[in-house]
Amino acid sequence: MNGAQHILEAFRRHHIDTVFGYPGGCIMPLYDALVDDVGVEHVLCRHEQACALAADGYARASGKVGVCIATSGPGATNLITGVANAHRDSVPMLVITGQVPSALIGTDAFQETDVLGMTLGIVKHSYLVEDAADLPGIMEEAFRLAASGRPGPVWIDIPKDIQLAEIDTRGISGPSAEPEAPVDISEALAMLRSARQPLLYSGGGVSLANAEEAFRAFAESSGLPAVATLKGLGNTGPSHPGDLGMLGMHGSRAANRAVEECDLLLVIGARLDDRATGRLDGFAPNARMIHIDADAAELNKLRQADIALRGELNSTLAAFTQAMEAQPLDIEQWQHQCRTWHTTGGFHAADNEDPYAPIIGPAFISQLSRITPDDTVIACDVGQHQMWVAQHYRFASPRHHLTSGGLGTMGFGLPAAIGAQFADRSSTVINVTGDGSFMMNAQELATIRRYNLPVKLIILDNQCLGMVRQQQELFYSNRESQIDLDDNPDFLTMAKAFGIHALHINRNDQIRRGIETLLAYQGPMLLHVAIAREENVWPIVKPGASNTDIIDESQRKRTANKEHMA
């Protein structure tokens, strides 16, 4: 067995049945081995960045390790954005790149780049395989590292000669899990019981730890009002009575108010990202904090926790749940207060009764949420539509919400949707995108067509880079700079060129029919939704400001009137 064949054998041993890649010179031995292999489906994307992002979407939707493959040089450099995206959102990923033959490394050979050097900051770990005998051990360690603790991408750069070298595979052991010692929650429990206004703050760490069930059991047994980060949406499920939705820059008034007023913040699987906390010295000013995370480096990183617990979430949450069931919290008044805030300050997109009115983004997403099945996977891109989805779509599970949280990668949505569709061929997968983001990986329409994936595409088209335009309007004296996209191609014609059915809507009364047509269509389809250019995401907190300094639409209008009067 040569090195390339061993790589495929390692995939099989780790139950990897789908990989996303693009061939080239220095990875050719692996592609040659793929010809004979029947256990691994290789998905040919049309750009290496899309390979990495599709592997990312696959991993997020399935909970398995996503695998992407590329050649040396430009193949590897094209992967970088996708791998950085996975790194920032702690997505388990294995990256395999070919490298020039060992003897040519450092000679500026054709398609040589220092992959190990240039990717140090965007991986959990990386390897340059220098000896064929090391490959089996590296493959095993890489799979373990990618998925364990705080997951992340692990990159293996493999010179061409190593892929061709004979490998001794004797003594390779399969995956093994090392049980973690249980976390002592007694102090945290006492602090939680002593609080009068405790608040649950959860993030993407819950689903990364496969701890959704344990989290919900705890949320339900404790009755704690709950806020979530962008990546934590869906943690509580669609019916938790204390769910206040997303906090932060585009969070609801209710969620941000609860954070401001709480006396204890129980942070679970979240890293206190600046988009969530706003200015840190104004964040949860009255609260003590218990912080639970798998990554010790996240504890006390940005705010000192009163109690910091590093540990495995499932067992830790189960211990909390047991304690809550034995002795429930007495926080009825606080629960009532939070529900009141949610009623008056939650996200409630109003339906416009005028059938001929232009389509408004939040109202469209709200209808989409009501019409789609509960297990629909929404893969977002980045921009206003992403925030409207976060605000107005009710997610039954965080695995149904694929969004580029940390890196904010425009172009993420379409390849991520492809990955999610491969994770479950029978699920409904919708890429909600904007006209700016869509064009960043539009070539992947060819991948959808090639594999006849029933991915649905919704482009909310405002003919501009809406989020940039919004911030220029609000924070740069409305001086618009390089945001116009009014020369977009005809998206319907473009979709049809790839053999994908497409439909255009632009009026309020077309929303329901448009969405229902999209969902009913057997196969891939694009719904082009023309929306108003001037629509903003409300509320908004100015970058660097405190979450208490929320700007909403009515306030903006009052300010604008004052400016006009002055």
Next chain:
Amino acid sequence: MNANTQDTPSYQIYCRMTHEAAALERLCQVVRIRGFRIAKMTMESSGEALNIALTLEGSRPIGMLQSQLEKLQTVVAVVLDNELAEKRDIA
């Protein structure tokens, strides 16, 4: 950007790493991105291990850097010379 080294706290840390490709680069990359400057660095190899002594300058909490360095797969141990730091504080 030049750091004002007179006012910037400095720290001595000792790091033991496995001797793998790019081990030192990883260490230096984390030190830089987490807001510290290397004022002095000595390294000696001992079999499969690298023993590194670093004098660092930076205004961020050194504990944050320590926990980030400990995340590196090639790092075996990171020790902060607290005694030296305390002496500096008294002076």
